[in-house]
Amino acid sequence: MARLRLIIISGLLLLRISQSFSQDQSCPFNINFSAGDLSAWSAQTGLVNGATRQYPAPNTGVSVISEYSLSTTGIEVITASSTDKFGGFSTIPTINGYAYGYSIKLGSDATSWDLHNDERSPGGFVRSVTYTVNVPAGSSSVPYTMTYAYALVLENGTHNSNQQPVFTATVKSPAGIITCASPSYYLPTLNNAGGGNNQTPTGATLDSAAAIANGFSLSPTLFLSHSGQNNNNGVLLQDVWTKPWTEVTFDLSAYRGQQVVLTFEASNCTPGAHFAYAYIALRNDCSGLQISGYRDACTNTNTVYSIPALANSTYAWTVPSGWTIVSGAGTNIITVTPGITGGIITAQEVNSCADLRSSITVTTSPPTVAGNVTGDNTVCAGDNSTALMLSGETGNILKWVSSTDGVNWSGIDNTTHQYTALDLGATTQYRAVVQNGSGCRVDTSAAAIVTVDPRSNGGALDPANFSVCATQTQNNFITLNGSVGQVQNWQYSYDNSSWNNLSPVNTNTQYNAGAVNQTTYYRTLVKSGLCPADTSTVSRVQYINVPFPAAAITPDAASICYGTSTPVNVTITSGTNYSWSNTGTLANTGNGVVTSLPYAVNATATPQQNTDYILSVTNAGCPNTLLDTFRVSVTQPIVVFAGNDTSIVAGQPLQLNATVSDPLANQYSWTPAIGLSNTDIANPVASLLSQAGRTITYTVKATTAEGCFGQDDIKVVVFTTAPDIFVPSAFTPNGDGLNDMLRPIGVGISQLNYFRIYNRWGQLVFSSSDLKKGWDGAINGRVQSTATYVYIAQGIDYTGKVINKKGSVTLIH
DSSP: OHHHHHHHHHHHHHHHHHHHHHSOOOOOTTTTOTTSSOTTOEEEEEETTSOEEEEOTTOTTOOEEEOTTSSSEEEEEEOSOOBOTTTOOBSSOEETTEEOOOEEEEEESOOGGGGTOSSSOOOOEEEEEEEEEEOOOSOTTSOOEEEEEEEEEEEOOOSOGGGSOEEEEEEEETTEEOGGGOOEEEOOBOSOOBOOTTOOOBOOOBOHHHHHHTTOEEOSSOEEEOOSTTOSSOEEEOOEEEEEEEEEEEEOGGGTTSEEEEEEEEEOOSSSSSOEEEEEEEOSOOSSOOOBSOSEEETTSOEEEEOOBOTTOEEEEEOOTTOEEEEOTTSSEEEEEOOSSOEEEEEEEEETTEEEEEEEEEEEEOOOBOOEEEOOEEEESSSOEEEEEEESOBSEEEEEEEESSSSSOEEEOOOSSEEEEESOSSOEEEEEEEESSTTSOOEEOBOEEEEEEOOOBOOEEESSEEEEEETOOSSOEEEEESOBSEEEEEEEESSSSSOEEOSSOOOSSEEEOOSOSSOEEEEEEEEOTTSOOEEOOOEEEEEEEEEOOEEEEESSEEEEETTOOEEEEEEEEEOSEEEESOGGGEEOOOOSBOOSSSEEEEEEEOOSSOEEEEEEEEOTTOOOOEEEEEEEEEEOOOOEEOOOOEEEETTOOEEOOOEESOTTOOEEEEESOTTBSOSSSSSOEEOOGGGTTOEEEEEEEEEOTTSOEEEEEEEEEEESSOSEEEOOSEEOOSSSSSSOOBOOEEESEEEEEEEEEEOTTOOEEEEESOTTOOBOSEETTEEOOSEEEEEEEEEEETTSOEEEEEEEEEEOO
């Protein structure tokens, strides 16, 4: 009897298992937009709380629908992924290893401004897609799940939360909306928007902390907003927030055999000036909760496992023994550190209308070890071959890669341990790309380097052909250009056939042929790394058996003061003719013909600036010219300013101050020494009490260490009066250079406070506080006719006493 009971129980278990597997778990046709269009979906566009336009199912072949009353796309099926301009995420998601393949974009960045409607708030755009799901009949204990992923782009409208741009997902059964599967997503505010005059409230403060906690972030991309009155030109704002792809699931097993309506909707803000759009992708798997993540995990390497989120759900996970949940234990996404052995991962999510469970079997692999590529080599460019070997790796070889700059790498379709690099033209690094199982990271091995020496190129010698006269050691240099590699040595030949190496070895790119005594050929031997050596082109040095010109200039250079001269003495010991450059400042140069040897030229140079005088000497029969340079450095004129001529009263100290254009002219000498505190400085003080009633002229001389100098005079008139301001009684502004200007003369005056001139009506016609300035007899540019004027003046003498002066002056014209 006990045995019979066991058989019956087993049969019942088999029957239950058979029933669960016989139920239809397939997803509805084109639920994931795999047809590339809206087949089986219905759609709607319109304005919030306004007119709508219906697109009833089946919509076969329809993949794009415009915004209401606009040509802008409002609904679009996406079959090729791109990047969203605000969020930077892919428009078709891959989430934790699951690739969706298709998605739909619901909405755009169009706003009510694009309608160009006279109404301030015609209402925001709204777009939706709807699918009527016929849930397969069967036991409600067997899950029938639908999973979607969404990504959002919402502009902050600064409205109260219930009027912000929004994305909603609604699941409706015959009994009404299934609230636990019908979330909405928007940017929350503090609901403190102000409003009035029947206008939509604005200015609400965004609850950014809540937005960030809900997965939103502020986009760095600016948007041209036209919100507000009379904002036709728009203003660039950073007010768009985005949320990356997030998965959601819901269970319809409680509605088996019934119809459930699924709707996704994206709505602009209620007045319409702020936009919203969303991307939605659906899985084509309705058989229950699915755990995403690596089935073959990497030991001791953090790994992520996830399940689609369930609204207002609690989550529970278990992991194999030896594994550790690092984070996310109470969420739908966990990060774990796998142990050495595999096992089973389970997940459970529960809310008010679903209790979903899933499990997967996982194995483990040790972490990837990329190993080392060996076979470093040095080869010559062109025809070459290097065998490379990967060793010490743990994992599968995915490919090899190579790079000539260490930055940009090219893939090589080779999954074996060996690779042969052929015919390289540039130094190249090689690595192998290794991964130990899908859960371990991909790594690259240490590199082997094949150093490629460029092929040797002997280059060209310059000049290719030139002449050398007897005893010539000047201008005999040969230069190597355009070579590739290092110079091994220079070679010479007397017949351009049999070549000899220079001794000692010369590895420079320039060679001085020196004084040859017969026609000689030269070339270089150049070698690049391991490449065979190459020879340069040949340079022919033709010997001319005529002496090269010879001459000497003494001294070889000179430095002079401005306005002085220097001798230029030349002795020519070989040559028949000579010439000079810059002859305009050179005297006694001779006629250019050498009449006997040795031949002397005694010229004189008087340049006004630094000058090179080049002597050219030729010798009949020798085609080459001797060039020698005599450089004259000229100290520029030294300008000395002793100061303006001045007047003082007897007993008044006079501060002198000489200025010099050349700071090296710092040796001073004042003459005469009468009354001076020091004659060897730039700024002595003159005390001229003994010179009362006289005029004295001082001369200051400033000299450089080389003896170059400049000098200047200053005339000092010493009055016997007390300090005073003198004004002439008349002046004649007729342009003859005599008495044309009326100015005060300050004797013993250190500061002029003012000098003012008035006409007979008391009008001010001139005013100055500068002793050097005066009146030219003109008012507003017109010279006045003969008349009498009144002046007043005030100054401070050298003792600090205020001096006042007034009187009359006659303008004679």
